[in-house]
Amino acid sequence: MDQSATAITLTNARMIVPGGVCEGWLRADRGRIVSLDAGEAPPHGGGEVVNARGRWVVPGAVDMHIHGGAGAAFTDADPERAMRIVEFNRARGVTTLLGGLVTATPSDTLKQVAALTELCDAGELAGIYLEGPYIAKSKCGAHDPALLREPDPAEFDRILKAGRGHVRMVTVAPELPGALELIRLAVDSGVVAAIGHTEADYDQARAAFDAGATVATHLYNQMRPLHHRDPGPIAAALNDERVTVELINDGVHVHPGAAALVFASAGSDRVALITDAMSATGLEDGEYTLGKLRVVVEGGRAVVAETGTIASSTIVLPDAVRRTVHDLPGVGIEAAVHSAAATPARALGLDSAGLDAGVGSLKVGNRADLALLGRDLAVEAVLHNGAWVHRS
Template sequence: MVHDPVTLTGARVVTPDGVHRGRVRIEGGRIAALEPDSADTPSGEVRDLGGAWVAPGLVDVHVHGGAGHAFPDADPEGALATVRFNRSRGVTSMVGGLVAATPEDTVRQVAALAELCDAGELAGIYLEGPFIARSRCGAHDPDLLRDPDTAEFDAWLKAGRGHVRMITVAPELPGALDLIRAAASSGVVAAVGHTEASYETALEAVDAGATVATHIYNAMRPLGHRDPGPIAALLGDERVTVELILDNVHVHPGAAGLVFAAAGAERVALVTDAMSATGLGDGEYTLGDLRVRVSGGEARLVETGAIASSTIVLPRAVRNAVEGLGVGVPEAVRSASSVPAAALGLAGVGRVEVGAPADLLVLADDLSVAEVLYRGERVE
């Protein structure tokens, strides 16, 4: 496809290194230049944004579904609908998240998502279970949880054809540290989560190669001043990128503010952990094999009342960070784009820089998404 040149002028552009005030030149679906508005008049379409923010397309590395579909369904058409739903709302890169399932179902799910990765629709595959603690299972079926097994992990790698990007492991489980080492040596990010780990065990996991904290606070041994547990270990270690679900349900704003204060925006990755109900409204849904009831946008398991997933799309988390926590717009945007992309080694996404794909958002004054460009083309 031939793309006509487009230039966005009068913009405040969030780049990896700061804020560029001027214009963005797009050619062939890529960013061709970042220039001052005083540069020579460009050819092609020119649009004056009047000082609006231009952000990189957002990157959600922890999401399970949306628009009535769920990645664990292993339905390529449904998964693609979830991708397109998110893309139209500003999330231009996604990692398809799975939950605990049988070994056979997990391989089938990974293989199905690998097809979308091959097609460039998904940026990778994330397995949140099954190697997590029963006592901190959250919205995972406890009967499907099991101890870490490197042979099963190898089966995921084979089915995923190089697209498995991240797994969550409870490091206190038998064999967990060996699995974390195997993941790290295979180029797969190991995340610490759904865990009863002590402070010391969490640090052992990081020493073994874990580099991400799965939705900090949630499904973790709580923070205590004499028993700090995994939360203090993960927040305090500069090697760790910390996921934060900022829907104002999973984490109170007061606790969320402590995450930014302790880790700094450069180590906080905003995620949604969103489920199939996202974009649809209240009602009953499923997450894996578990029934979920959504009321007032809040998702909880029918059987236990435990918080399940969120029902937000990632730009909402950016707004919550700015409006509720006082995080600067550039920092909040990076926490939802370049930070998670770097944590998972996703090259060429989540950054506004010359040569990168022109995946861009234009943000209105209230930080709502006014326009989405994907590979330089408007997304309707």
């Protein structure tokens, strides 16, 4: 087969690239971005040529915190069901994601990690994310409080071994006994440590960041609130240049005014838009499960049936990008796209270093993951690993 048949050239594109906007062309070949420049496209070098007609061309989104979609959950411990989530998101412009797990029994967690490891080995998932079990009962949210436990290095080591190097991030409440030691163990093992679901005060959060934690899990939600005499983990995260702050901008979890404050304080280089999405994403309202808990979805808003606590979201990441551009004063498309792609990719170490090809930005050498946006920033086409996975 002629290798040029794998090549795709986009012309007349408005591309969001590192440092700004480039109006011109991009060429992908054998799964990689091989050239990108302003102006008219170079002489035709074979393969497919697509006229972007001045549409936005943006890097594929990177969702570092997601639990499910299309009726499936990563906690199902079923690679086929997990692939349903991957394919559902991929067709909507989310070309990189972690398999997010919630608090479960030790044995169930090991089964779930083992199942997701298969997809990590195959390159379908970028890693595994553990939200719990080492979080505060008073801030458990949609986690089963009966299954929460104190940080346990021996258990964590068993999880790491089951993950065969694919556990990429873990959330810990830093005020728990042994939390700082577990954060150090995670970092030493190549795992990104995050703080969240926490009652930590300002100094305890700072201690966690000094121990190596570099992410704040869904800022504002399920953590000690910001107060001018008790600033807590929110101020500690926003004040620390080492920390990436996750933000669920779905119109439910965080008020637009509070979300805009995060961007104004930390900037798009440190704000990672996430979904925290559950299995109901893409489906009608009704009753679902998150882990072992019953969740009711009405009008797209998901809450735990027994407590009324907000339980995950039902959006895909490009929805958060559109909402950010439309609803947050002073945050334009470049910043929103950066927070949905480059920032989470960097926070997870997926941007380039040590990889076959980086993700999260349109630059030569990176994986050819991108989306074409149409009216109202709707995703019209998606390229993943140099091949079309969606074209409207």
